[in-house]
Amino acid sequence: EFVLTQSPATLSLSPGERATLSCRASQSLNAYLAWYQQRPGQAPRLLIYDASKRATGIPARFSGSGSGTDFTLTISSLEPEDFAVYYCQQRGNWPLFTFGPGTKVDIK
Amino acid sequence: EVQLVESGGVVVQLGGSLRLSCAASGFTFDDNTMHWVRQAPGKGLEWVSLISWNGGSTHYADSVMGRFTISRDNSKKSLFLQMNRLRTEDTALYFCVKEGDYGTGGYFDHWGQGTLVTVSS
Numbered sequence: 074e075f076v077l078t079q080s081p082a083t084l085s086l087s088p089g090e091r092a093t094l095s096c097r098a099s100q101s102l103n104a105y106l107a108w109y110q111q112r113p114g115q116a117p118r119l120l121i122y123d124a125s126k127r128a129t130g131i132p133a134r135f136s137g138s139g140s141g142t143d144f145t146l147t148i149s150s151l152e153p154e155d156f157a158v159y160y161c162q163q164r165g166n167w168p169l170f171t172f173g174p175g176t177k178v179d180i181k
Numbered sequence: 182e183v184q185l186v187e188s189g190g191v192v193v194q195l196g197g198s199l200r201l202s203c204a205a206s207g208f209t210f211d212d213n214t215m216h217w218v219r220q221a222p223g224k225g226l227e228w229v230s231l232i233s234w235n236g237g238s239t240h241y242a243d244s245v246m247g248r249f250t251i252s253r254d255n256s257k258k259s260l261f262l263q264m265n266r267l268r269t270e271d272t273a274l275y276f277c278v279k280e281g282d283y284g285t286g287g288y289f290d291h292w293g294q295g296t297l298v299t300v301s302s
Contacts, residue, residue, distance in 0.1 A: 107288045109226075116276060116292035117226065122285050129290075160226055164287030168240040170216075170228040 075099060075166045077173035079159075085181040092148040094176045096161035101141045105165035108137055108146045111175075112157045120159075121146060148178075156180050183207040183291040185277045190296030197267050201296055203260040203277030208291075211235070211255040214280040216289065217262050219273035227273075230262065231280070244270075267300045274298075 076099040086092055096106065104124040109117040119128040121137035124144055134149040148155055161173040189201040201217070217229040230241045230251040239251050250263040260277055274295040281290035 105287065109289070111226075116294055117289070118292070119281075119285070119288060119290050122281070122288045126284070128285070162226075162288070167287060168231060168238075169242070170231075170287075172226040172228065175225045 075163065075169065075171050077161055077163060077171050079161060079173040079176045081176060082174070083177045083179060085179055086151055087181045088151050088153055090151055092146075092151055092155070092178055094146040094148075094159055094178075096139075096144040096146070096173050098142045098144075098163060098165075100166075102144075102163050102165035104140045105163060106137075106139070106144050107162045107164070108135075109160045109162060110155075110157050111160065112154070117160065151178070183279065185279060185291060185293035187275065187277045187293045187296035190275060190298045192299045192301055193267055195267065195269060195300055195302045197300075199264045199267065199298060201262040201264065201275055201277075201298070203293060205258045205260065205277075205279070208279065210258040213282060214286075215251075215253060215260045216278040216280060217251060217260075218276045218278050218289065218292075219271075220276070220295070221270075221273045224273075229275070232260070264298070267298075269300050269302055272298060272300045 078097045080095045108121040111117040125137045158175045184206045186204045216231045232251045248266045252261045276295045277293040278289045279291040281288045
């Protein structure tokens, strides 16, 4: 079974601070990993794909890195609208897709 | 502008059936693989099913295999999910999702707002 683990479960930070979110895969994904943001009451939004490529319209403060089994999403300076839940998702095990359990970034 | 509008979510009895629909616009529907992804109340995201651009290939999560059927009508730019033998654990918000193309294949680049399915015991 392919499993994605995200840490921490909750990250409490202030606006302007740097956020570092982790996603770990149970098997190597090469770089086939994406990150999504979900604000309360909204659908998820694609932020990063192929581990480090920003999706269309995503601000430069969002960046992704990693390969193999360890991946990181970094938000360089938190804006008020960035407080949300973030999910990682793998496509390396096509046609079965998996999401991580999510990291909630909330206001400290 | 890409739009995905789901419908069909209701309260249904345990063991019952339901058909969800998704109306797509703003892109070439028959160029894209489409998916259903669900989210139980207060929980994370779970991929449910995919269908290829022409309907020739379908895949399902183990949790719904044999009970759910995904289909599409490209002439009507519509995606469907037939849900049978519903269980309480199928209670969720069901999102219609467009898979990306070109460099974003395998990722979900547009999402509907979801339709809520509640399975009552």
